[in-house]
Amino acid sequence: MPKGGASSGLRQLLHPLLYSPEKETLGAWQVLGASETWPLAHKCAEILDGELQIKFHEEYVESVLSLPLYLGAKEVSLPSSLRIVTLDDDHVVRRLDQIQLQRLNVQVEVKGSTAEEILGFPDYVASLDPPPDVLIIDQNLDHPVSRMPLVKGSSLLPQLREMGFKGKIIIKSVDTRQEDRRSYLKDGANAVVDKVAVRRPDFFARAIRDVLDGKSLRRPSDDTDCCSSSGMSLDESFNQASGDRPSVPLVNEDFLATIPEAVLNSILTQSFCDEQLSSMEAQVASLKDSYERYDNDMRRVVHRLQGSATSLGLLRLEHELSKFKLCPSAHNLALIDQTYSDTKDHLLRGRFNSEQQSAN
Numbered sequence: 001m002p003k004g005g006a007s008s009g010l011r012q013l014l015h016p017l018l019y020s021p022e023k024e025t026l027g028a029w030q031v032l033g034a035s036e037t038w039p040l041a042h043k044c045a046e047i048l049d050g051e052l053q054i055k056f057h058e059e060y061v062e063s064v065l066s067l068p069l070y071l072g073a074k075e076v077s078l079p080s081s082l083r084i085v086t087l088d089d090d091h092v093v094r095r096l097d098q099i100q101l102q103r104l105n106v107q108v109e110v111k112g113s114t115a116e117e118i119l120g121f122p123d124y125v126a127s128l129d130p131p132p133d134v135l136i137i138d139q140n141l142d143h144p145v146s147r148m149p150l151v152k153g154s155s156l157l158p159q160l161r162e163m164g165f166k167g168k169i170i171i172k173s174v175d176t177r178q179e180d181r182r183s184y185l186k187d188g189a190n191a192v193v194d195k196v197a198v199r200r201p202d203f204f205a206r207a208i209r210d211v212l213d214g215k216s217l218r219r220p221s222d223d224t225d226c227c228s229s230s231g232m233s234l235d236e237s238f239n240q241a242s243g244d245r246p247s248v249p250l251v252n253e254d255f256l257a258t259i260p261e262a263v264l265n266s267i268l269t270q271s272f273c274d275e276q277l278s279s280m281e282a283q284v285a286s287l288k289d290s291y292e293r294y295d296n297d298m299r300r301v302v303h304r305l306q307g308s309a310t311s312l313g314l315l316r317l318e319h320e321l322s323k324f325k326l327c328p329s330a331h332n333l334a335l336i337d338q339t340y341s342d343t344k345d346h347l348l349r350g351r352f353n354s355e356q357q358s359a360n
Contacts, residue, residue, distance in 0.1 A: 076205040082106040084129075084208075087121050087153065088138040088172075090278065092267050093311045097136070099259065104205050115143050118150055124158040132167060134208060139173035139184070140303060147277045149300065157188035168211045174307055195310045247347070250339075250346055252313030265351065271312065272344050278307050282341050291333055298328065314343050 048245065084106055086097050094110040101108040109118045109132075111124065118141050125135065137153040153171055160169065171184045171192045181192045191211040193204075271280045283305045290298040302325055309318040317339045325333040 034230075055292055074341055076202070076209050078104050078106050078205060078208060078212075080105050082208075082212075083109075083132040084134045084136060085109045085111060085125065085128075085132045086136040087118065087141070087156075088112045089118060089141045089150070090138075090308065090311065091143050091144070092271060092308070093138070095263060095267065095313060096259070099263065100204060103258075104208075106208075112138070112141070112228075113144060115145075118144075120296065122156055122163055125160060125221060126163040131165060134168045134170065134211070135165070136172055138168045139171050139175060143306065144278070147304070154184045154187040154189065157184075161188045170207065170211060174303065174310060195307060209298040241289070248316045248319045250314075250316045250343055252315055256347075267312070268347055268351065271308070272348060280305065280340070283308060284337065288333065288337065291328065291330075299325075302328075 073159045084101055085093070086101070086108065088094050088097065089112050091113065094112060098108055098110050110119060117124070122136075125131065139153040140149075141151050141153055142148060143150045153173075157169060157171075168190045169183070169188060171189045172195055173180070173184075173192065174195045176192055184192050191207065193207050259267070270276075270278075271277070274281070276282065277286075285303060287298070287301045287305060290301050302321055306318055306321040306325070308314075309321060316318065317336070319337045320332065320336045324336055
């Protein structure tokens, strides 16, 4: 196909989806299909400077299209006067939200450290003068101490609206199925974001920008710049592709690198070393216990543990928990246990050696 003409127009159309000026991460986009797809794949490869391979197997033909893929954050400016108040029951998530939003140069306040702060959130917002511009509310709010279910974030929205809040409300949840989203919007939310996606600063900034501009937010899995259903960013997914099945990285190292070292050490200690009910150590033990009893708490424990894994960028653990939710088997539980141990060893290895040696 000659350069220019229709080819040039298609290249211009696809360019914004495949390239970003801020960060360039070279990956490979692989498309596998039956032999009749190769003419289209050949044209795509030619247009986008890629490479097409045809592999002949005994019972089928495989076409493999590799394209240069550049993904990264688009610069999004938010007004420095923007005031955001968040509500989350998890102390780790509150700290991460505060760090992330402060880096976007907005004014932020985080709430949810006590049951009173959660249940009294509508009254607190109504008392603020001037009122905040945006509220970001976690959907599944548990008691910060007992970890028992307390209230759904969306159930606070009618009260917030009745008390006169006219700003934007974003619900943050791992439950972003279409029926869930419709329910949140009906209750008074302006947008819904996936907990996986908000750990991508570029997406978080664009989500806030879009809701301020009155745009509807797409599901992260529908957004080529966001995250796949496994919790990996697309560039991570493609880079991890090997053999017949892509492997899921243990953790999102890029995200963890954005957290100040002292804060990260504190978060990891709280998540993996503390005996409090909110720690991941306690949550994994609770999951195994509830599975043995196969009681009604199991789904709630899985959901909370998945939220904790998602918030910290623990990609493989989040992936295994998603599988367990679909099929709560002993095999999948064992995979969760092993993945948790591997993740803990990976994150803590060598991190606290100096402190332990000095203590001894």
